[in-house]
Amino acid sequence: MTTATTPASHPIYDKLKALNITLPDVAAPAGAYLPFIKTGNLVYLSGHLPKRDGKVITGQLGKNTSTEEGKSAARAVAIDLLGTLQAAAGGDLNRVKRIVKLMSLVNSTADYTEQHLVTNGASELLAEVLGEAGRHARCAFGVAQIPLGACVEIELIAEVE
Template identity: 75%
Template sequence: PAVAAPAAAYVMYAQTGNTVFLSGHIAKKDGKPWVGQLGKNMATEEGKQAARAIAIDLMATLQAACGGDLNRVKRIVKVMSLVNSTSEFTEQHLVTNGASELFGDVFGEAGKHARSAFGVAQIPMGACVEIELIAEIA
Protein backbone atom coordinates (compact mmCIF):
# COMPACT_ATOMS: atom_id res chain seq x y z
CA PRO A 1 0.00 0.00 0.00
CA ALA A 2 0.95 3.64 -0.37
CA VAL A 3 2.48 5.37 2.62
CA ALA A 4 -0.19 7.31 4.50
CA ALA A 5 0.21 11.01 5.12
CA PRO A 6 0.53 12.04 8.78
CA ALA A 7 -2.75 12.96 10.47
CA ALA A 8 -1.12 15.71 12.57
CA ALA A 9 2.19 17.57 13.07
CA TYR A 10 4.71 14.73 12.71
CA VAL A 11 6.55 12.67 10.09
CA MET A 12 5.81 9.02 9.33
CA TYR A 13 9.39 7.99 10.11
CA ALA A 14 12.68 9.40 11.32
CA GLN A 15 16.11 7.88 10.86
CA THR A 16 19.27 8.29 12.89
CA GLY A 17 22.21 6.19 11.78
CA ASN A 18 20.92 2.73 10.92
CA THR A 19 17.89 3.00 13.19
CA VAL A 20 14.49 3.93 11.80
CA PHE A 21 11.64 4.99 14.08
CA LEU A 22 8.17 4.61 12.56
CA SER A 23 5.38 6.75 13.98
CA GLY A 24 2.27 5.06 15.27
CA HIS A 25 -0.01 3.76 12.52
CA ILE A 26 -3.70 3.27 13.30
CA ALA A 27 -5.80 0.41 12.03
CA LYS A 28 -7.69 1.17 8.84
CA LYS A 29 -10.49 -0.68 7.13
CA ASP A 30 -11.61 0.32 3.64
CA GLY A 31 -9.30 3.35 3.88
CA LYS A 32 -10.95 4.73 7.02
CA PRO A 33 -10.06 4.37 10.71
CA TRP A 34 -11.00 0.90 11.95
CA VAL A 35 -13.14 2.06 14.86
CA GLY A 36 -13.89 -0.07 17.88
CA GLN A 37 -13.04 -0.99 21.43
CA LEU A 38 -11.83 -4.43 22.42
CA GLY A 39 -13.99 -5.95 25.12
CA LYS A 40 -16.95 -3.77 24.16
CA ASN A 41 -17.78 -4.09 20.45
CA MET A 42 -14.75 -6.01 19.12
CA ALA A 43 -13.44 -9.49 19.85
CA THR A 44 -9.78 -10.46 20.14
CA GLU A 45 -9.67 -12.08 16.69
CA GLU A 46 -10.94 -8.93 14.95
CA GLY A 47 -8.39 -6.88 16.88
CA LYS A 48 -5.69 -9.30 15.73
CA GLN A 49 -6.80 -8.77 12.12
CA ALA A 50 -6.58 -5.00 12.67
CA ALA A 51 -3.04 -5.37 14.03
CA ARG A 52 -2.07 -7.42 10.98
CA ALA A 53 -3.47 -4.69 8.71
CA ILE A 54 -1.35 -2.14 10.58
CA ALA A 55 1.73 -4.33 10.11
CA ILE A 56 1.18 -4.20 6.34
CA ASP A 57 0.99 -0.41 6.48
CA LEU A 58 4.08 -0.25 8.70
CA MET A 59 6.00 -2.35 6.17
CA ALA A 60 5.00 0.08 3.41
CA THR A 61 6.41 2.95 5.48
CA LEU A 62 9.51 0.91 6.31
CA GLN A 63 9.97 0.18 2.61
CA ALA A 64 9.86 3.92 1.89
CA ALA A 65 12.46 4.49 4.63
CA CYS A 66 14.65 1.86 2.94
CA GLY A 67 14.49 3.55 -0.46
CA GLY A 68 12.05 0.94 -1.73
CA ASP A 69 14.13 -2.12 -0.72
CA LEU A 70 12.85 -4.13 2.26
CA ASN A 71 15.93 -6.36 1.91
CA ARG A 72 17.77 -3.54 3.72
CA VAL A 73 15.90 -4.41 6.93
CA LYS A 74 18.41 -6.04 9.26
CA ARG A 75 16.02 -6.42 12.17
CA ILE A 76 12.69 -5.37 13.58
CA VAL A 77 13.94 -4.17 16.96
CA LYS A 78 10.84 -3.13 18.90
CA VAL A 79 7.08 -2.95 18.44
CA MET A 80 4.78 -0.95 20.70
CA SER A 81 1.05 -1.57 20.47
CA LEU A 82 -1.80 0.47 21.92
CA VAL A 83 -5.11 -1.38 22.05
CA ASN A 84 -8.32 0.61 22.56
CA SER A 85 -9.93 -1.57 25.21
CA THR A 86 -12.21 -1.69 28.20
CA SER A 87 -10.66 -1.95 31.65
CA GLU A 88 -11.79 -5.60 31.80
CA PHE A 89 -10.13 -6.62 28.50
CA THR A 90 -6.80 -8.40 29.12
CA GLU A 91 -5.82 -9.85 25.73
CA GLN A 92 -3.85 -6.92 24.31
CA HIS A 93 -0.88 -9.26 23.84
CA LEU A 94 -2.97 -11.59 21.67
CA VAL A 95 -4.27 -8.69 19.56
CA THR A 96 -0.69 -7.53 18.97
CA ASN A 97 0.29 -11.01 17.80
CA GLY A 98 -1.45 -10.11 14.54
CA ALA A 99 1.43 -7.76 13.74
CA SER A 100 4.23 -9.74 15.38
CA GLU A 101 3.37 -12.95 13.55
CA LEU A 102 3.34 -11.18 10.19
CA PHE A 103 6.75 -9.59 10.84
CA GLY A 104 8.07 -13.07 11.63
CA ASP A 105 6.54 -14.50 8.45
CA VAL A 106 8.01 -11.75 6.27
CA PHE A 107 11.43 -11.22 7.86
CA GLY A 108 12.12 -14.60 9.51
CA GLU A 109 14.57 -14.35 12.43
CA ALA A 110 15.04 -10.65 11.68
CA GLY A 111 11.33 -10.16 12.35
CA LYS A 112 11.53 -11.35 15.96
CA HIS A 113 11.42 -8.29 18.20
CA ALA A 114 11.04 -6.86 21.66
CA ARG A 115 7.49 -5.68 22.29
CA SER A 116 5.08 -3.86 24.55
CA ALA A 117 1.29 -4.08 24.32
CA PHE A 118 -0.87 -1.68 26.32
CA GLY A 119 -4.58 -1.28 26.87
CA VAL A 120 -5.65 2.35 26.52
CA ALA A 121 -8.94 4.19 27.01
CA GLN A 122 -8.95 5.75 23.52
CA ILE A 123 -6.89 6.13 20.33
CA PRO A 124 -7.05 9.03 17.86
CA MET A 125 -10.10 8.92 15.57
CA GLY A 126 -11.56 6.09 17.65
CA ALA A 127 -9.25 3.50 16.04
CA CYS A 128 -9.13 0.10 17.70
CA VAL A 129 -5.33 -0.36 17.55
CA GLU A 130 -2.23 1.78 16.98
CA ILE A 131 1.26 0.35 16.52
CA GLU A 132 4.69 1.96 16.22
CA LEU A 133 7.93 0.25 15.27
CA ILE A 134 11.70 0.60 15.53
CA ALA A 135 13.90 -1.15 12.95
CA GLU A 136 17.58 -1.46 12.10
CA ILE A 137 18.42 -1.10 8.42
CA ALA A 138 21.57 -1.51 6.33
Protein backbone atom coordinates in the same frame (compact mmCIF):
# COMPACT_ATOMS: atom_id res chain seq x y z
CA MET B 1 -0.80 1.48 -3.79
CA THR B 2 2.66 0.44 -4.88
CA THR B 3 3.57 -3.05 -5.85
CA ALA B 4 6.95 -4.40 -4.86
CA THR B 5 9.15 -4.29 -7.93
CA THR B 6 12.12 -6.13 -6.46
CA PRO B 7 13.09 -9.25 -8.46
CA ALA B 8 11.25 -12.42 -7.55
CA SER B 9 14.44 -14.01 -6.22
CA HIS B 10 14.12 -12.06 -2.96
CA PRO B 11 12.40 -14.10 -0.24
CA ILE B 12 10.72 -11.09 1.41
CA TYR B 13 8.95 -10.08 -1.77
CA ASP B 14 8.20 -13.72 -2.63
CA LYS B 15 6.50 -14.07 0.76
CA LEU B 16 4.48 -10.87 0.27
CA LYS B 17 3.35 -12.12 -3.14
CA ALA B 18 2.43 -15.56 -1.72
CA LEU B 19 0.36 -13.84 0.99
CA ASN B 20 -1.28 -11.64 -1.68
CA ILE B 21 -0.05 -8.51 0.09
CA THR B 22 0.50 -5.29 -1.81
CA LEU B 23 2.32 -2.73 0.28
CA PRO B 24 0.66 0.68 0.48
CA ASP B 25 2.32 4.02 -0.12
CA VAL B 26 3.29 5.96 2.99
CA ALA B 27 0.19 7.60 4.40
CA ALA B 28 0.16 11.35 4.94
CA PRO B 29 0.48 12.18 8.65
CA ALA B 30 -2.75 13.13 10.40
CA GLY B 31 -0.95 15.69 12.58
CA ALA B 32 2.26 17.63 13.12
CA TYR B 33 4.70 14.74 12.81
CA LEU B 34 6.64 12.71 10.23
CA PRO B 35 5.75 9.14 9.23
CA PHE B 36 9.31 8.03 10.04
CA ILE B 37 12.68 9.32 11.17
CA LYS B 38 15.99 7.66 10.39
CA THR B 39 18.94 8.21 12.69
CA GLY B 40 22.07 6.18 12.09
CA ASN B 41 20.94 2.66 11.23
CA LEU B 42 17.69 2.93 13.16
CA VAL B 43 14.34 3.90 11.71
CA TYR B 44 11.51 4.99 14.00
CA LEU B 45 8.06 4.63 12.46
CA SER B 46 5.25 6.74 13.88
CA GLY B 47 2.11 5.03 15.11
CA HIS B 48 -0.09 3.56 12.39
CA LEU B 49 -3.83 2.94 12.64
CA PRO B 50 -5.65 -0.03 11.11
CA LYS B 51 -7.61 0.62 7.92
CA ARG B 52 -10.06 -1.31 5.79
CA ASP B 53 -11.05 0.11 2.42
CA GLY B 54 -9.35 3.38 3.34
CA LYS B 55 -11.33 3.85 6.58
CA VAL B 56 -9.98 3.54 10.12
CA ILE B 57 -11.09 0.35 11.89
CA THR B 58 -12.70 1.55 15.09
CA GLY B 59 -13.87 -0.16 18.24
CA GLN B 60 -12.98 -0.98 21.81
CA LEU B 61 -11.72 -4.41 22.81
CA GLY B 62 -13.79 -5.88 25.60
CA LYS B 63 -16.79 -3.79 24.59
CA ASN B 64 -17.69 -4.04 20.90
CA THR B 65 -14.63 -5.62 19.28
CA SER B 66 -13.43 -9.21 19.72
CA THR B 67 -9.85 -10.30 20.25
CA GLU B 68 -9.85 -11.92 16.79
CA GLU B 69 -11.11 -8.70 15.19
CA GLY B 70 -8.40 -6.77 17.03
CA LYS B 71 -5.76 -9.28 15.93
CA SER B 72 -6.90 -8.87 12.31
CA ALA B 73 -6.71 -5.08 12.68
CA ALA B 74 -3.16 -5.36 14.10
CA ARG B 75 -2.21 -7.47 11.07
CA ALA B 76 -3.55 -4.70 8.81
CA VAL B 77 -1.41 -2.20 10.72
CA ALA B 78 1.68 -4.40 10.16
CA ILE B 79 1.08 -4.28 6.39
CA ASP B 80 0.95 -0.48 6.51
CA LEU B 81 4.07 -0.43 8.70
CA LEU B 82 5.89 -2.55 6.12
CA GLY B 83 4.92 -0.07 3.41
CA THR B 84 6.34 2.80 5.45
CA LEU B 85 9.41 0.76 6.37
CA GLN B 86 10.02 0.01 2.71
CA ALA B 87 10.04 3.76 1.97
CA ALA B 88 12.31 4.41 4.96
CA ALA B 89 14.72 1.71 3.70
CA GLY B 90 15.11 3.43 0.34
CA GLY B 91 12.41 1.36 -1.35
CA ASP B 92 13.88 -2.06 -0.51
CA LEU B 93 12.81 -4.22 2.45
CA ASN B 94 15.92 -6.36 1.86
CA ARG B 95 17.83 -3.54 3.59
CA VAL B 96 15.97 -4.28 6.85
CA LYS B 97 18.38 -6.04 9.19
CA ARG B 98 15.92 -6.48 12.04
CA ILE B 99 12.68 -5.26 13.55
CA VAL B 100 13.96 -4.08 16.92
CA LYS B 101 10.78 -3.22 18.81
CA LEU B 102 7.04 -2.92 18.39
CA MET B 103 4.82 -0.86 20.66
CA SER B 104 1.11 -1.57 20.50
CA LEU B 105 -1.68 0.50 22.02
CA VAL B 106 -4.98 -1.35 22.23
CA ASN B 107 -8.20 0.60 22.75
CA SER B 108 -9.73 -1.54 25.49
CA THR B 109 -11.96 -1.58 28.52
CA ALA B 110 -10.43 -1.53 32.00
CA ASP B 111 -11.06 -5.26 32.50
CA TYR B 112 -9.80 -6.44 29.09
CA THR B 113 -6.51 -8.37 29.41
CA GLU B 114 -5.78 -9.81 25.95
CA GLN B 115 -3.81 -6.88 24.48
CA HIS B 116 -0.89 -9.25 23.86
CA LEU B 117 -3.09 -11.52 21.74
CA VAL B 118 -4.30 -8.56 19.66
CA THR B 119 -0.70 -7.47 19.09
CA ASN B 120 0.20 -10.98 17.91
CA GLY B 121 -1.57 -10.09 14.66
CA ALA B 122 1.25 -7.68 13.84
CA SER B 123 4.08 -9.70 15.38
CA GLU B 124 3.16 -12.90 13.56
CA LEU B 125 2.92 -11.17 10.17
CA LEU B 126 6.28 -9.43 10.57
CA ALA B 127 7.97 -12.74 11.45
CA GLU B 128 6.20 -14.51 8.58
CA VAL B 129 7.33 -11.93 6.02
CA LEU B 130 10.81 -11.09 7.34
CA GLY B 131 11.75 -14.39 8.97
CA GLU B 132 14.13 -14.17 11.92
CA ALA B 133 14.70 -10.46 11.17
CA GLY B 134 11.00 -9.89 11.87
CA ARG B 135 11.13 -11.24 15.43
CA HIS B 136 11.30 -8.37 17.90
CA ALA B 137 10.96 -7.08 21.41
CA ARG B 138 7.60 -5.47 22.11
CA CYS B 139 5.10 -4.13 24.55
CA ALA B 140 1.31 -4.05 24.39
CA PHE B 141 -0.70 -1.55 26.40
CA GLY B 142 -4.39 -1.20 27.05
CA VAL B 143 -5.48 2.42 26.65
CA ALA B 144 -8.76 4.25 27.17
CA GLN B 145 -8.88 5.72 23.66
CA ILE B 146 -6.88 6.07 20.44
CA PRO B 147 -7.14 8.89 17.86
CA LEU B 148 -10.15 8.59 15.54
CA GLY B 149 -11.56 5.81 17.74
CA ALA B 150 -9.18 3.22 16.24
CA CYS B 151 -9.08 -0.15 17.95
CA VAL B 152 -5.27 -0.37 17.86
CA GLU B 153 -2.24 1.79 17.07
CA ILE B 154 1.23 0.36 16.53
CA GLU B 155 4.66 1.96 16.14
CA LEU B 156 7.88 0.25 15.17
CA ILE B 157 11.65 0.61 15.44
CA ALA B 158 13.84 -1.16 12.87
CA GLU B 159 17.52 -1.46 12.01
CA VAL B 160 18.38 -0.96 8.34
CA GLU B 161 21.58 -1.15 6.28
